Amino acid sequence: MTKIVFITGATAGFGMAIARKFAANGHSLIITGRRKVLLDELAKELITTFNVEVFPLCFDVRSLKAVGEAITGLTERWKNIDILVNNAGLAVGLNQIHEAVIDDWERMIDTNVKGLLYMTRYVSPLMVARKQGHIINIGSIAGKEVYPMGHVYCGSKFAVDAITKGTRIDLVSHNIKVTHIAPGAANTEFSLVRFKGDKNRADSVYNGFQPLTAEDVADAVFYVTTLPAHVNINDMVLMPTAQASAVNIHKG
Ligand code: NDP
Ligand code: 8X3
Numbered sequence: 001m002t003k004i005v006f007i008t009g010a011t012a013g014f015g016m017a018i019a020r021k022f023a024a025n026g027h028s029l030i031i032t033g034r035r036k037v038l039l040d041e042l043a044k045e046l047i048t049t050f051n052v053e054v055f056p057l058c059f060d061v062r063s064l065k066a067v068g069e070a071i072t073g074l075t076e077r078w079k080n081i082d083i084l085v086n087n088a089g090l091a092v093g094l095n096q097i098h099e100a101v102i103d104d105w106e107r108m109i110d111t112n113v114k115g116l117l118y119m120t121r122y123v124s125p126l127m128v129a130r131k132q133g134h135i136i137n138i139g140s141i142a143g144k145e146v147y148p149m150g151h152v153y154c155g156s157k158f159a160v161d162a163i164t165k166g167t168r169i170d171l172v173s174h175n176i177k178v179t180h181i182a183p184g185a186a187n188t189e190f191s192l193v194r195f196k197g198d199k200n201r202a203d204s205v206y207n208g209f210q211p212l213t214a215e216d217v218a219d220a221v222f223y224v225t226t227l228p229a230h231v232n233i234n235d236m237v238l239m240p241t242a243q244a245s246a247v248n249i250h251k252g
Helices: 013-024 034-050 062-072 102-132 151-174 189-193 200-203 213-224
Strands: 002-009 028-034 054-058 082-088 133-138 176-183 235-238
Touching: 002 013, 002 176, 013 028, 013 034, 013 082, 013 213, 028 034, 034 054, 062 102, 082 102, 102 133, 102 176, 133 151, 133 213, 151 176, 176 213, 189 200, 213 235
Parallel strands: 002 028, 002 082, 028 054, 082 133, 133 176, 176 235
Antiparallel strands: none
């Protein structure tokens, strides 16, 4: 059965791979991100390659107004969202707390925590009304373990873990599945964003071991949506084989 899948942050990394995975399996997609050119390119690629319906929506998840307009502006058919993947997020900066940049904190908390909440607040009533749906929140190993200089990024991902649990409790009586997926190190645009465009520093994070790919994470997201109606994966920690904990990576 064709599902409507809403993916935030589909212009790069996990979100783009998740969009390709669901499109390859024939599903209809709402894809979002702030970079309109990339969003439109992806929509065109998915429609051409997989002959699926794709609705690109360019907005910033940090804006409650933009989120509200994006969701309430959907046609009645597109409002039948079966799966919401709250993926948009980022780390910015890696400093000790007494030297951190306040604006980096604002960006992480506003995107990773408040943006995810805004999306959930607007989409979950549509699922409640239909008595079905699946919300998948992309957390991180950084939401399970705190590492040096990770204070606010880790805090934002611990919040995602807690919010996911709370969402599941509140929506359990409405037949809505809620899943937390917490990946370890994956080579996407993530470190480039964290290090503010310093490619050498970003690449060095992944030297000497095989990190996860965006496709590995997309496979996990897709898998949790394929289980029988009575089965839900609550929480999945997905790591590179070479990574044993947030800070323990075996580099050969
Ligand atoms: P990327 O930087 O490759 O992709 C991030 C995506 O989020 C982009 O599509 C970006 O789109 C979007 N995004 C960022 N800010 C906003 C915003 N304010 N509004 C709308 N969209 C936004 O990173 P990843 O794919 O690696 O990360 C995806 C998620 O996975 C994040 O939540 C991240 O924290 C998490 N994660 C990443 C890991 C990793 O090692 N890579 C490991 C564990 C978790 P645009 O810039 O066009 O807005
Ligand atoms: C991204 C993984 O631990 O490198 O969430 O910050 S980590």
